[in-house]
Amino acid sequence: MSTTTTVTTKPHYLILDGLRGVAALMVVIFHIFEAHSTSHLDIVVNHGYLTVDFFFMLSGFVIGYAYDDRWGTITTGNFFKRRLVRLQPMVIMGMIIGAICYYYGESKLFPMIGTMPVWQLLLIMVIGFTLIPVPPSMDIRGWQEMHPLNGPGWSLFFEYIANILYALFIRKFSKTALAILVGISGAALLHLAVTSPTGDVVGGWSITPEQLYIGFTRLMFPFFAGLLLCRVVKISHIKNAFLWSGLLLVAILTMPRIGGADHLWINGLYDSLSIILIFPIIIYVGAAGAVYNKTSLKICKFFGDISYPIYITHYPLIYVYTAWVIDNKLSFSQALPQALLLFVGAIVIAYASLKLYDEPVRKWLVKKWGN
Template sequence: MTVHPGARDAPPAAPVETGTPSRPRSRFEQLTAMRFFASLLVMVSHAAMMPRTDNALSWFGRNVIDYGHGRVGFFFMLSGFVLCHAYEAKFARGALTYRAFLVRRVLRIWPLHMLVAVPLAAWFLWRIGTEGLPIVVANLLLLQSWIPMYDYFASLNAPSWSLSTELFLYTMFPLLVMLSRRRLQVLCAGLVIWSFVAPAVLALAGYGHVMDENGAVGFGYWFTAINPVMRLTEFTIGMVMCRLLRDGDDRHWLPRWADGAAIVSFVAAMVVFSSLRERIPDIFFNQAFYLPAVAFLVLALAEGRGRTSRWLAGQRTLRFLGETSFALYIVHSPILRRGFDVYYRLDAPMPLVPFAILLMGLCVAVGCIVHSFIEQPMQRAIRSWLDRPARPSPA
């Protein structure tokens, strides 16, 4: 099975000015840098799942880095944090409308999605025929994550399911951001509880595993991993943490060493998973299992007080790679899939692990090129068009 996560707003978005005088750092550069490592984890988990033979790469995938869709919660949580940080004040003073916000966010993710999805859709229709048209339409309109069928939510460029989910989060954000701090916290607490209750109920109902008894991706996987409403939990946690940091003035929620500890705990969660996957219904790993580690990681890095945060913030190359993470997310799955197809057609011309490393390096390089020469110019043009002065109405 190949399940592809990876959408976000925070990853495609540029670092945002904080506008908070009590905090000396003017940008969340450490979070930008961390986006690259999170994208890398997702890509490596996909690479590990694609080989057709049992080998060191597939062993690593099963026992260390599998379930990338659980860790994609980092991006949803970071998206809620960054959007709240960037837009809450604008909504509060009436400087931004619901419609204008949605237009900007859709134009942030949809053009690059179409750049990859359209050629894949043309190839898919040529191979499948017109019976594949509903799948193509759902994918191009970013509606696929609402459909609990693997052929839909994993169609074309499979990681785009998370863009579909992110689009739902965009529609909810203007409503959530107008809630008082207490009401948002109550909602967040309810969603966290639901994120643990839902998998338990599904497990009791016989939907506790990603794969059903026939080897197909089951309903429980869609409900806990792909379903946009379930992903609202991580998004809302990100918003709550943003408000905690902003409203806390000089209060520090975590010690200085917490950012390093958060990264260690995040990696440890991946390793612990391998020892628990046979004992716990695996749909718990789609979201619930990683919630504490992801929240700890985002909050610790957002505070930015420790040596790890300062080191990440000071690495110009890592910050650039973090800014390219949306492009990497968009392009990596087609490259990996076609690359492994060529590998097997050529009867494995070299050991698989070195080939996979070279292929992932190619993904990173293509992501950098797409970001620098397509995504950035396109976004500058879009911003220029959106920010153009309104024409005066005729007298």
């Protein structure tokens, strides 16, 4: 979709693609273990939910890198077309997979499924294609999600909001104005995390006032901090950048819950400091590295290719797996074969969706709409 020499000659941050893939795989692992937890205090890969905040920051950095110097050659409409071409086909695929899996999740955990007529399922699927959120009154699962066929759609909804804010307003901000916005957003994020009744930043998936507040707070700092990072840092060179940044990211996400039930604010502080301080370091290190051998290049490219497809298609499998685990009261060791099958299956579905659907559809859309 590149149209200018400036874009095609820019170095590509291949390691950032690899980090996105690492984060996406960690999301799948987090959700598998979540099915076996008794509460938010004992989930293995306990901070896997922070991948959403990492994705937001990475998106802000990449959007700034790709578009900040291009507004003399592209229009706002062209920008929105490009973002739709990049994101929307897999949104649709995720909703289709969610609809296919829906009735297989009927269980004690999701008693509403057994009462839902097919027409209502199809209506929610079509609405989901647009990413327009549905209110709790239209929920067909019981979790009050804005996208009950594919829960992670909520973060794409907020991703689009960030893109709209960037294209219409914030791209014009000076570095100082952007820094002020990021500072205010960081303070709001810190306040949300340490005062949260659950001791974390989890939330944003419903259009209730409380959940919308969480969603916007989780969006504003990381996305626009990523944009600010792109504008102000001078990238140097760091050896073994993929190794160090990847290990640091995994360490942050797998950190056990801290503070316990008696000191929830401690875990909230960990969440906020991870987003505000550690994630920018990870992205900087990833951007400062280079890939020199074919094996590393293939790994980073593969991880980058499947990162978005696996994120947006895996959760319908999690619904079914979670319902099965709860109904049968299975421990992780008892469900290990199925958990491994889910993990591998999620990768296969993501890669097949990418190659057989997403890439051909995006290529067709580019030809139809023009570069």
